[in-house]
Amino acid sequence: MRRVDVLVIGAGFGGLAAALRLQAAGYRTLVVEARERPGGRAYRLEDHGHVWDMGPTLVTLPSLFRELWHAAGAEFDADVELLPLRPYYRVVFADGSSVDYGGGDDAGAVAALAPGDAAAVARFLHSTARIYDRAFGELARQPFLRIADFLRVVPELVRLGAHRSVYALAKRHFADERVRSLFSFHPLFIGGNPLRASSVYSIVPHLERTEGVWYARGGTYAIVEAMVRRFRELGGDLLTGTPVSRVFTENGRASGALLASGEGIRSRAVVSNADAPMTYLELLEPKDRPKLWAWRLPRMRYSMSCYLLYLGLDRAFPDLAHHTIVMPGDYRGTLRHVFDGRGLPPHLAFYVHTPSRTDPSVAPPGRETMYVLVPVPHEGRGIDWEHEEPAFRERVLRELERVPGFAGLRQSIVVAHSFTPRDFAERLRSFRGAAFSIEPTLWQSAAFRPRNRTEVPGLYLVGAGTHPGAGMPGVLLSAAITARLVSADLGPAVRRVLVAPAAAGG
Ligand SMILES: Cc1cc2nc3c(=O)[nH]c(=O)nc-3n(C[C@H](O)[C@H](O)[C@H](O)COP(=O)(O)OP(=O)(O)OC[C@H]3O[C@@H](n4cnc5c(N)ncnc54)[C@H](O)[C@@H]3O)c2cc1C
Known part of the structure; x- marks a missing residue:
């Protein structure tokens, strides 16, 4: 042996x-x-x-x-x-407005969207910097091998408002629902629900600004x-x-x-x-x-899963940024559905990655390589992916084509592959097909x-x-x-x- x-x-x-x-x-x-x-x-x-x-x-x-x-x-x-990305993301809202988020003038970008919220950006980022300074080293770098290790940091967590959610913290600072979503969506990157992930996770916008957002x-x-x-x-x-x-x-x-x-x-x-x-x-x-x-x-509660589409497109889409986030019409309702609901969500959120905008090596000349991520409930929430996938794919593409920059998407597709919660369960051996x-x-x-x-x-x-x-x-x-x-x-x-x-x- x-x-x-x-x-x-x-x-x-x-x-x-x-x-x-x-x-x-x-x-x-x-x-x-x-x-x-x-x-x-x-x-x-x-x-x-x-x-x-x-x-x-x-x-x-x-x-x-x-x-x-x-x-x-x-x-x-x-x-x-x-390679540094600026903006970090282009965020498009259901009412057609959009904002280039990160890597530039944050307050200016928010002012164009919701003038009343612009002054609060610096205050919000300051409060997340404070959480970072106090909590990051203390919480993320040490093992928690006993409940007592956790109880020791509880007073500090309470002082930092960790019992509040990321969304609740954004709501305290911003009046406009679009701006609240802009400064609260980050837990989704690690499978957290902004409506109940601890506000400790609000440090991500701070980290983005101190260390940048990059593409390899x-x-x-x-x-x-x-x-x-x-x-x-x-x-x-x-x-x-x-x-x-x-x-x-x-x-x-x-x-x-x-x-x-x-x-x-x-x-x-x-x-x-x-x-x-x-x-x-x-x-x-x-x-x-x-x-x-x-x-x-x-x-235990498991993170949401993802539906992913990997697309090869026969032409360039020059109006797209490297990252596009499309917020759903009903932000909170969509989060509730994706984390706790059954069946496919009535409103969809999208994260679109188009690396060929930055790195020509990932696509043939003049073409685009794109990946579309849609947060969906994990396995066991009444979705039969084998049966639903073809119609869902069509719905995703149809909805994306309505977003500025994506017109003509469907007719440009040369090759497409999908990855569903079933694949997370079977190919990655993930419990309940959770993505995170x-x-x-x-x-x-x-x-x-x-x-x-x-x-x-x-x-x-x-x-x-x-x-x-x-x-x-x-x-x-x-x-x-x-x-x-x-x-x-x-x-x-x-x-x-x-x-x-x-x-x-x-
Ligand atoms: C769609 C998507 C997008 C993401 N985007 C980002 C992002 O932009 N930035 C970011 O920082 N994070 C992102 N994440 C999160 C990040 O990718 C993951 O949290 C991280 O990669 C998980 O790494 P891991 O080490 O936990 O293991 P995994 O990547 O899950 O790897 C576990 C490995 O164990 C293997 N394995 C399982 N069971 C066995 C077995 N019995 N025998 C042998 N091998 C086994 C599996 O095959 C797999 O290769 C994203 C996640 C997803 C799903």
Whole structure:
């Protein structure tokens, strides 16, 4: 049986980042990934000369990638070129008005939309900066392994108004519903409902302004490839097309995994980047499953899912920005439906990524590569995607064609692929087909989330379903926390010391 120090299950951003850190720290690390390629949600699709990122597209907090590369003894900027986006997003509202948000004069942009709200922009951003200064280091960089760790920060959270939602905070500052949506939609990027995600998540507009919003040349997948390259250069091993069917234990301690092929791998620690609920409910045998999580996980709230369309277009759409967000007619009603309702939403919101506006390498000359994301309820909310998909696709395209810049979309399509909540469940093995795992609410965060160090000795979690949560920044932070815990528990790695010839001779 093959033996390693650390076995990482899954090669999403979280798994790869944890593996890179642990391999760099001297532990022999093996990553096993079920799919044919690494990346997880950040998979790449290629067809007819078009190249799509299938999941994450916008890079915020690039400093976290730089930190990761430093831990691996390398320079991120030597491996990946980040291009700044300005505006961050073009946001179009149901009444036909629009605003270029971020990277310029925020108050001026809001003044053009709702003059009465312009003065409040600086106040809003100031209040989110305060939340960031007080909460970010305290909450996002440390593990919450006991409820007591969380209770310790409760007074500070109350002082920061964390019991209020992101939307409620925006409502306190702005009178116009469009401006409220503009400064409250960000939790959707990590599967949170702005109507109930804690206002701590309002730090995103602040982070965007301090660190920028970026696009990686070649697509987000260029970062995945660079991570894999660095990991392998350090001697790490990655096997793709290799699903794990069981985490096995000895005397109550995780000691390796059984692959679907029947082969076993022994390790001193197992780090699971598989969806946290699936790790507990499927990869652990019932006898090893902590009772609390066996009971609690099916009862937790899960993030919304996404319907995605990847389009190759036979001409350029020069009036489009790199990112377009189309707000639904009924912002709050749509959020309620997407998170708690059944069936397809009556109003649709869209996030459209057109990377070929910035990076010609992702489309054949004169053409456009586009991805359309529509937030929809997760699996089990009465939508039969196999049956509904063709009509829903038509509806999405029809509604988008009415948005300025998208006219003639349907007749320009050369190639189209879709990805539904069913695919999240089947291809990414996501519980309930949620796009961002467990929903980030105050009572499902920190110590109330499946923990980076689980109750099964030797088994750790990394990725969107553990602390601090989804999004590339969240999962990179989870990798740093988890790698620290693994190192602390395993003790110093036995490094192979390479002695340079001159030094050896002397
Ligand atoms: C459509 C979409 C758009 C997004 N946009 C952004 C964005 O613009 N910016 C941003 O920062 N974030 C974005 N996110 C969020 C971000 O992509 C995710 O939170 C993050 O990539 C999740 O990484 P992860 O490490 O949790 O694992 P995942 O990417 O989910 O990877 C887990 C891996 O584990 C593998 N696996 C599962 N079970 C097994 C098993 N039994 N054996 C072996 N392997 C297994 C899976 O195949 C998968 O490769 C987006 C997410 C989605 C879905």
